[in-house]
Each structure stands twice: as structure tokens, then as C-alpha cells.
Amino acid sequence: MLDRREEHVAVGNRPNSVQNLRIGAKKDGTLTAMQLTSYGTAGVGLGAGVGWIAETMYLTNPNFKGEQYDVLTNAGPGAAFRAPGAPQGAFALEQLIDELAEKVGVDALALRDKIDKSEMRREQRRVGAERFGWSKRQAPGSSPGVVKRGVGAAQSEWGRFIDMDSSCEVRLHQDGSVEIMSSVQDLGTGIRTVLAQVVAEELGLQPTDVTVRIGDTNYPPGPGSGGSKTTGSITPPARTAAYKVGQQLLTAVAPSMGVAASELAFVGGKIVAKSNAGKSLSFREAAQKLPTQQVSATEKRKDDYGGFFRPGVSFGQSGGIQFVEVSVDTETGYVKVERVVGAHDCGRPINPLALESQINGGILQGISWALYENRHMDRNYGHMMNANLDQYKILGSREVPQIDIIMVEEYTATSSTDALGIAESANVATAAAVANAVYNAIGVRIYELPITPERVLNALAKPKQKLGKV
Amino acid sequence: MNAFQWTDATSVKQATGQNTTPVADAMLVNAKPESATIFKAGGVDVLDLMKEHVLAPARIVGIGNLPKLDAIRNAGKDGTHLGALVTLAQLERDGDLHKSYRALTEAVSHAATPQVRNAATLGGNIMQRPHCWYFRNENFKCLKKGGTVCFANQPGAENKYHAILGNQTCSAVHGSSISTALVAFGAQVELTGPQGVRRVPLEQFFVTPEKDVKRENSIQPNELITDVLLPTPAAGTGSWYIKFGERESYDWALADVAVVLEQQNGRCTKASIVLGAAAPVPLRAAAAEAALIGKPINEETARAAGQAATTGATPLEHNAYKVPIFAAIVKRAILKAGEV
Known part of the structure; x- marks a missing residue:
């Protein structure tokens, strides 16, 4: 166990970064080119990785030249610190996009509507701006008085990471109890609750009916929690395993209920005949008809439906x-x-409350960094x-x-849960948005x-800088 | 943290007979920690220093349970006595103090966190050592620890939180923000030792680095702060305190100020303006005080006094930004104090 000082000096830091970013655009805002030279330090290691946001955020940009340099220092290693590399990149890019909008004389969100291909982001800009009251935005530095108000916005982006080595076992016992076991861990993001929800939903139960056992390597291998990949990796196999266990149960009770297993469904803690709701058996009664003490299914994460690289959808x-x-x-x-x-x-979204909590955390950590x-x-x-x-501090x-959160739900039918993580993308934009808001407040x-x-x-105290040529 | 013996004293007389050393002496490089005995009341600062391995006493004398020192007592025209073991939480909650010594209760309620204020005592707050990060780091044997260098004053040093006034020898700022208000009200500190009791104006109790860089005050071995006396303010006195930090939640002051003003017939007759986090001691801003005397309190005079407050400032490489912050908060505190 390290003490606080040791944590600070030996465990690593978010890489420091210097970013030189140039952007070329036509008078209507259309991007023509971007050039990035970024420097990041991961101490004596490589891979500060602070440069990719500029390359991937606005794909309408036809010409990109990037150089990313690692600076070696003897000042402690780099470490993952919520969305490695991305907040640094967004801080540079999203301020520059703001400057470009001012230079070409269009609203910062309208410019993004033009240069951002993502339909999802377009919708988020629309609903977010409405909730925030973006239309009341004033010109930079025009807020009166000593204490000035300002508003700003910035976008975030994070890759869709999946760990294929993600598996779990679902067990159903004759006493009606249900367990899910995986060596996945809960960093505080609520994966226990999420797994209970997924299994419960599949079997027509309440999450409290499901015992979740995680964090033990005796269980089937789970994903590591990094890259915001936990939920997207482990919930599909959980659902599939629950489904398979459920099928075994339906097969076991079908003869006594006098209907085919395919004609039975899990509804509200019961097994119900689809054609005759009066014909039902409680989950517990049904479990007693299992031919063995327990039935179980172990599943692992499979490729997304149609593969991981369906352009515009799953990747x-x-x-x-x-x-x-x-x-x-x-x-x-x-x-x-x-x-x-x-x-x-x-x-x-599987658990909206836990999800909002993650986004709150991403924003608070972002303000803290900003x-x-x-x-x-x-x-x-x-x-x-x-x-x-x-x-x-x-x-x-x-x-x-x-803090006000809006979740824009997106169903792409890529896995049996269609779920992804949120932790890192919630942290990428905050510092850039704060910086843009500070600019809007004071004009510097x-x-x-x-x-x-x-x-x-x-x-x-400095004389005002002039914006570059477009 | 080192192993140490612990004794709880049951009376002031017993406590002052324990052969104790001021914490400042126990922290000297050439001190013999195996023989040092120190006092501990709330233990807030002592614990911090011990956890950072810059203080390692052999014996601790607990004084937290000494009788009669934990009361606030109004002595009529003589003033108000604050026992040394009164906690910051007690001070914060006291309605009479809030009415008559507003700058003090403002300072107290902005110190540390509610949890710390429940444990921290007034005496301990006054006695806390500076929060200079060179001084508190065991790797740096600075002047205060009996070394030969002020690391914060070296070229290239990290000194954004350091002193802008009186910083030639050592630029650690005094840690007690509450003392700015106590000094502004003309508080006296009562010190009890084996030879008896002495009273010293708090302003004179503090010691500049030029006088003795190894300590921040003139407490003597075996001596305890037992009481702080606040004189009764004259009629027409108003006061205010502003702490400015990088955060509102738990943070040290980057700059703070206590202002006590007396006004008659619309003019300022007496002004006491004390800057915190500006110098190695809570510092009277004499030029700012002079700028107000005989004048009405308004935006213009308050601004002029704010500008005057840092007259003679000698900022270091990274702390010149404190100068405009002091100008702003001194102005604001004067205007609030003048509202009476």
C-alpha cells in the first residue's frame, strides 16, 4: 500500500503536452487542412499519445499532417488518467475550432454542423444547445461588470473499445436462485448492478434476485477496466448466458405445462404461456422441475453482429x-x-442513474483539471x-x-445489449469547454x-492577440 | 511517523513543568529528536508535520483536556477572553463574537474544513508552522530547519504561493489566517510558563525572519498560550475579512485581509488593515491605513487604500499576480467594513 506522497511521485501522471495546431479553412468554414505537432511526456516511457483527437474529430478535413513526439523525462511515468491523450488534444483543437468560427463569422455550433460528419454529434449539439440556452450567448468580452459571465462548448470523442476475452457463467439452481460469475471488477462504475439488470431482464426477474460474483480469478475471465470497455464487453455474454440458461429451464418445464418451450416466456417472475396468460408457473416452482441441481451456461464476447468494422455503424x-x-x-x-x-x-443506456453519475464524475474531474x-x-x-x-488541488x-445530463440513445444492433462505456468520453471535452467559456467571458x-x-x-494584463488569417 | 511517548497533562502547572520545546526548535536539523518534548492540543498541524517526517518528537504532552481553557468569556469593558483551547468551531458559532468581531468569525469560518475546525484550537492555529512546501518537504533543509538556503527564493524555484513583502530572507507566508483578524483587533496573547504569566500584543508575538528565521513567534521553552484577549471595539467600529484562494473548498489563502475601521461623522478615524499570505508574519498595511484616515469610506478611497496595501512589494518569480489580488480584496473588505 502506497502512501499519498508515493502515489504522486511513483505511480504516474497524465502526460503533460504542448500542442501546436494550425488549421486552414475557406471563408465559409469548410476545412482545407490541419497540421499538428504535439509533444507529450510519459516520463521515461513512450506513448504519451496526446495527438490523435485533431486527426479524428472532424473527418471532413481533407488534408491532415501530424507529428507526435514523445519527450523523455526523469519526472515519473505517464499513467492512464481518464481518456489518455484525449483531453489534451481536445483542449487544443476545440479552442481552435472556436477561434475559426469567430474568424469566419459563424456560430461555433453552426461551424461544427458544417465540418462534423457525425449525425449523433449533430443531434447532441441541437438538444444540448436548446437545454443550455446557447442562443442567448453574447459576444466575447461583452459581459458587463467586474465579474463577467461567459459560455462555451466543446466536443468529445472516444473510441469504441471491446475486449474479446470477456466471459461469464450464469447458473440457475433448483431453489430458484440465479448467479452470474465473472472475474470482471467494479472500479466504482456499477458493473455489478448492470450485470444483475441484464440477467434479471432476460429471466423476467428483478435485479435483486440475481447474485453477482465478480473480482475473483476463479471465475471466467473478464475484461480489464480500461478504455471504457467494461460494459460493452461483458454485458453481451451475460445476456447470452442468461438466455441459454433460460432456454434450459423452459425446456425442463414445457412438458408439465403442456406447451412447447418456444411458446413460453419469462414475465414478471413467472413463466407464462404466450398464448394463454392464465397458464403460468412461478420462477421458483419452475426451477424445482430442473432435472439437475443446477444448470449453467458460460459465454464469451463475440464479434459484433456483422463484424467490428461496419463503416459508420459499429466502429x-x-x-x-x-x-x-x-x-x-x-x-x-x-x-x-x-x-x-x-x-x-x-x-x-442500461442504468441511467449510474450513467449520469459517470458523466457527472467525468465533468467534475474535467473541471478539476481545467x-x-x-x-x-x-x-x-x-x-x-x-x-x-x-x-x-x-x-x-x-x-x-x-450539471444537467442528456443521454442521446443510439441503437445500432451491434451486440445483444448494444451497450457501450461512458467514463472516458465524459471527461474529454470539459477543459476545452471551460476554456472557451472563459474566452467568451473576458475576450482573452x-x-x-x-x-x-x-x-x-x-x-x-497582456495586449489582445489577433486571430490568424483564414 | 516515529514512535513517541504520550502524556496527558491535567493542569497548566503540570504541563509547563514537562521540559517542553517549541515545535520550531524540535524541527531544527541539529535538534535531538530523541530528547524533544512538545505540546499538542488539537494536533492538526503537529500530525501533518509528523506525517511528512519533518517533526519527530520523543514525547508529546497532550494539553487538549486542560481545564478552563476552552471557554469564551466576555469581560465587559476589558474585552473578550478566548481560551487557548477554544476550537475554531466554537469561535465560528459564537453569536457575540459574530456581532462585535465580524472579521474574526469570517476568518474562522473560512479556515480549513468543518472537520478540522471541530478539532483545531485557537492556540494551535496561532502556533501552526508555515505551509511553504520546501519547509514541509523532508528533502529540503531550509533556513527554518537550520539549513543555509531559502529554496523558495532561489532562481527557478516554485514560489507562486509565497510572500511578496518582507521576503528577502525567507518567503514562507504565515499559516494562520485567523491571526490577521486577531492582529487587526489588537489582540493580546497570554503566555504561561514556569516563571508565571506574560501578556504580549499578538502583533509583537510574531517574529520576522530577519529577527529569527527559525521561528515565527517568540514563545519560549515550557511556555503555553493560555488566553487571547480581544479589546472591546469602540462604538462605530466595523470589520470585515476576505480570504482569497484558488478554491472555495478547503484551501490556503493566496491572499487574505482583515479590516477594522472606526468612523465618526462620516470619516474614518482609525483603521487597522492586516494582510495574510503576504509576508512571513500577519502584516499591518500601514500605507493603506494611512490612506483612509480622515477620509470617508467609499469606492474611491477604498481603491486607493487597496493600491497602497502592497506598497514596497518585492514579488518573486511566480507571485507578482498577488499584488492586484490584494488590491482587489483590500478594497472590497474596506467597503464591507465601512458599511457599519
């Missing part, structure tokens, strides 16, 4: 758009995030000066804004994170 990106309202005290440089609206997608978190390294001696939670309860852009009072005051 898409999940993501969303976040709208942020900030207040900026121009005398002290204090930035406060007042309100966030996030419109996101992750296929079929405004507070910073590793202070002493350049003279190489020590981290703030290796504690006293001075490594993360967002606290008083920094939590009002901040290109460095975190956006501290120091940086805001320094930016306000």
Missing part, C-alpha cells in the same frame, strides 16, 4: 458535447464554473513540491456546478492549464 466513436457557463472575476482572476450541460451517447490540478516540480532539484492532497464540494484566450487566477490576471 464508430462515442462522445458528446458539453456546454459550460463560467464566471470570471476580472480583479482577482478567479474562475468559477456555474453550470454544465452535457449531451452524450454510449449506445443503449482549473486546479497541477504538479509542481522544482526545476532545481527535481522534487515534486505538492505530493499531497493539501497542495495538489482537486475540485471540492463547493466547486461543483449545476488562455492556452495553458490549469486556468488559475495567476494565468487569468496575466492574460488580462
Whole structure:
């Protein structure tokens, strides 16, 4: 067990990054070219991976030239920190898209409607803007008074990752109890609840009727939790295994009910004849008719229906758009995030409450990164000066804004649950949206994170920068 | 954390006879920790220092249960006595203090977290050591620990939270934001030792690095803070306190200020303006005070005083941004204090 200091200095950090991004566009906003040179540091390791957002977010861009460099340092390793590489990339790209919109004189969302191919993102922009009140947006720096208000938006994108080595066993016992077992783990995202829901739904039960056993390597191999792949990987085999166990049960009770197994269904804790709702058996009674003490089925994740690479369908990106309202005290440089609206997608939502909780977490972590978190390294001696939670500052309860989540559901019929993860895509856009909102409030852009009072005051003290040529 | 002996003292007399060392002395590089005995009340700062391996006493004398030191007592025209073991939570909740010493209750209610305020005592808050991250890091033997270098003042150092005034020798800012308000109200601190009791104005109790870089105050071995006396404010006194941090939840001040103003016939007759997180001690902003005397309190005079507050500032590489922040919060605190 490491103590807090050891966690800070030895376990790794989100890679620092410097991004130089140039964008070319016609006067109507049509993209013509983008050039990215990104630098990221994963300590003594490679793979900071901070450059791909610019390449993948706006696929209407015909010309992309990218160079991504790893910078080797002796300042601790890089580590996964919610959507590795993507928040850094979005912070650069989504501010530049905002600048481009201003330069060509169109609304920032209208420009994205033009340059973003994704129909999902288009719908998210529409419903998100409506909920947020985007149309009331004022010109940059036009907010009156010392404490200025501003709004901004930014998009997020995250790959659709599936771990094929994901399996589980569903067991039904003669006493009517149901278990699902997998060596998948719960990082706090609620996979236990989700698995219980999936199995329960298939067998016409309540989630509380299903015992979930996870986190033990004696069970069938489960996916690791990284890349937001847990739900999308483990729920399809869970559903299939539950289905197969259910079929065994229906086959066992069909003769005594006098109907074919195919004519039976699981409804509300009972087995019911489809043609005659009066003819039913409780789940528990039915289980007693099993020929053996228990029946079980073990399933593993299969390829998506039609394969993983159906263009435009199953190998898409999940993501969303976040709208942020900030207040900026121009005398002290204090930035406060007042309100966030996030419109996101992750296929079929299985547990909306847990999902909202994940997005809340992604947004809060994003605000924390945007405004507070910073590793202070002493350049003279190489020590981290703030290796504690006293001075490594993360967002606290008083920094939590009002958060409003919209889930745009997407059914693509790619797996038996159609579900995807959300954790990382919920974190990608936040810092960029905060930065765009700060710009809208004070009319000066901040290109460095975190956006501290120091940086805001320094930016306000500088003469205004001119936007580049289109 | 090291192993240590623990004794609970049952009376002030017993406590001051335990051969204790000020925490500052126990932290010197050449101190003999195996022989150091220190006091602990709420234990908030002592525990932090021990967890960071910069304080390793052999013996701790618990003073948290000493009798009669945990009360707030109104002594009429003599003022209000705050026992050294009064917790910050007690101060925060006290209605009379809130009415007469608003800057103090504002400072207290913005300190640390509700959980810490339940445990932290007034005496311990005054005695807490600076939060300079070089000082608190066991890898740096700085001047305060008996070393030869102020690491925060070296070129290239990380000093965005450090002092902008009085920072030539050591730029650690004083850790007690509550002391800004206590100094602004002219508080006196009562110190009890084996030889008896002495009273010192709190402002003079604090020690600049130029006087003695190894300590922040003049407490002596075997001495305890037993009481803090707040003089009764004159009629027409108004006060306010503003803490500015990077976060509102649990954070140290980047800049804070306590303002106590007396007004007669629409003009300021007396002003006490004390800056926190500006210097190694809670610092009277004499130029700001002078800028208000004889003048009405309004936006213009408050702004001028705010500008004057950091007169003579010598910012380091990363903390010049504190200057405009002080100007803003001093102005705002003056306007609020002047509303009386």
C-alpha cells in the first residue's frame, strides 16, 4: 500500500503536452487542412499519445499532417488518467475550432454542423444547445461588470473499445436462485448492478434476485477496466448466458405445462404461456422441475453482429458535447464554473442513474483539471513540491456546478445489449469547454492549464492577440 | 511517523513543568529528536508535520483536556477572553463574537474544513508552522530547519504561493489566517510558563525572519498560550475579512485581509488593515491605513487604500499576480467594513 506522497511521485501522471495546431479553412468554414505537432511526456516511457483527437474529430478535413513526439523525462511515468491523450488534444483543437468560427463569422455550433460528419454529434449539439440556452450567448468580452459571465462548448470523442476475452457463467439452481460469475471488477462504475439488470431482464426477474460474483480469478475471465470497455464487453455474454440458461429451464418445464418451450416466456417472475396468460408457473416452482441441481451456461464476447468494422455503424466513436457557463472575476482572476450541460451517447443506456453519475464524475474531474490540478516540480532539484492532497488541488464540494445530463440513445444492433462505456468520453471535452467559456467571458484566450487566477490576471494584463488569417 | 511517548497533562502547572520545546526548535536539523518534548492540543498541524517526517518528537504532552481553557468569556469593558483551547468551531458559532468581531468569525469560518475546525484550537492555529512546501518537504533543509538556503527564493524555484513583502530572507507566508483578524483587533496573547504569566500584543508575538528565521513567534521553552484577549471595539467600529484562494473548498489563502475601521461623522478615524499570505508574519498595511484616515469610506478611497496595501512589494518569480489580488480584496473588505 502506497502512501499519498508515493502515489504522486511513483505511480504516474497524465502526460503533460504542448500542442501546436494550425488549421486552414475557406471563408465559409469548410476545412482545407490541419497540421499538428504535439509533444507529450510519459516520463521515461513512450506513448504519451496526446495527438490523435485533431486527426479524428472532424473527418471532413481533407488534408491532415501530424507529428507526435514523445519527450523523455526523469519526472515519473505517464499513467492512464481518464481518456489518455484525449483531453489534451481536445483542449487544443476545440479552442481552435472556436477561434475559426469567430474568424469566419459563424456560430461555433453552426461551424461544427458544417465540418462534423457525425449525425449523433449533430443531434447532441441541437438538444444540448436548446437545454443550455446557447442562443442567448453574447459576444466575447461583452459581459458587463467586474465579474463577467461567459459560455462555451466543446466536443468529445472516444473510441469504441471491446475486449474479446470477456466471459461469464450464469447458473440457475433448483431453489430458484440465479448467479452470474465473472472475474470482471467494479472500479466504482456499477458493473455489478448492470450485470444483475441484464440477467434479471432476460429471466423476467428483478435485479435483486440475481447474485453477482465478480473480482475473483476463479471465475471466467473478464475484461480489464480500461478504455471504457467494461460494459460493452461483458454485458453481451451475460445476456447470452442468461438466455441459454433460460432456454434450459423452459425446456425442463414445457412438458408439465403442456406447451412447447418456444411458446413460453419469462414475465414478471413467472413463466407464462404466450398464448394463454392464465397458464403460468412461478420462477421458483419452475426451477424445482430442473432435472439437475443446477444448470449453467458460460459465454464469451463475440464479434459484433456483422463484424467490428461496419463503416459508420459499429466502429464508430462515442462522445458528446458539453456546454459550460463560467464566471470570471476580472480583479482577482478567479474562475468559477456555474453550470454544465452535457449531451452524450454510449449506445443503449442500461442504468441511467449510474450513467449520469459517470458523466457527472467525468465533468467534475474535467473541471478539476481545467482549473486546479497541477504538479509542481522544482526545476532545481527535481522534487515534486505538492505530493499531497493539501497542495495538489482537486475540485471540492463547493466547486461543483449545476450539471444537467442528456443521454442521446443510439441503437445500432451491434451486440445483444448494444451497450457501450461512458467514463472516458465524459471527461474529454470539459477543459476545452471551460476554456472557451472563459474566452467568451473576458475576450482573452488562455492556452495553458490549469486556468488559475495567476494565468487569468496575466492574460488580462497582456495586449489582445489577433486571430490568424483564414 | 516515529514512535513517541504520550502524556496527558491535567493542569497548566503540570504541563509547563514537562521540559517542553517549541515545535520550531524540535524541527531544527541539529535538534535531538530523541530528547524533544512538545505540546499538542488539537494536533492538526503537529500530525501533518509528523506525517511528512519533518517533526519527530520523543514525547508529546497532550494539553487538549486542560481545564478552563476552552471557554469564551466576555469581560465587559476589558474585552473578550478566548481560551487557548477554544476550537475554531466554537469561535465560528459564537453569536457575540459574530456581532462585535465580524472579521474574526469570517476568518474562522473560512479556515480549513468543518472537520478540522471541530478539532483545531485557537492556540494551535496561532502556533501552526508555515505551509511553504520546501519547509514541509523532508528533502529540503531550509533556513527554518537550520539549513543555509531559502529554496523558495532561489532562481527557478516554485514560489507562486509565497510572500511578496518582507521576503528577502525567507518567503514562507504565515499559516494562520485567523491571526490577521486577531492582529487587526489588537489582540493580546497570554503566555504561561514556569516563571508565571506574560501578556504580549499578538502583533509583537510574531517574529520576522530577519529577527529569527527559525521561528515565527517568540514563545519560549515550557511556555503555553493560555488566553487571547480581544479589546472591546469602540462604538462605530466595523470589520470585515476576505480570504482569497484558488478554491472555495478547503484551501490556503493566496491572499487574505482583515479590516477594522472606526468612523465618526462620516470619516474614518482609525483603521487597522492586516494582510495574510503576504509576508512571513500577519502584516499591518500601514500605507493603506494611512490612506483612509480622515477620509470617508467609499469606492474611491477604498481603491486607493487597496493600491497602497502592497506598497514596497518585492514579488518573486511566480507571485507578482498577488499584488492586484490584494488590491482587489483590500478594497472590497474596506467597503464591507465601512458599511457599519
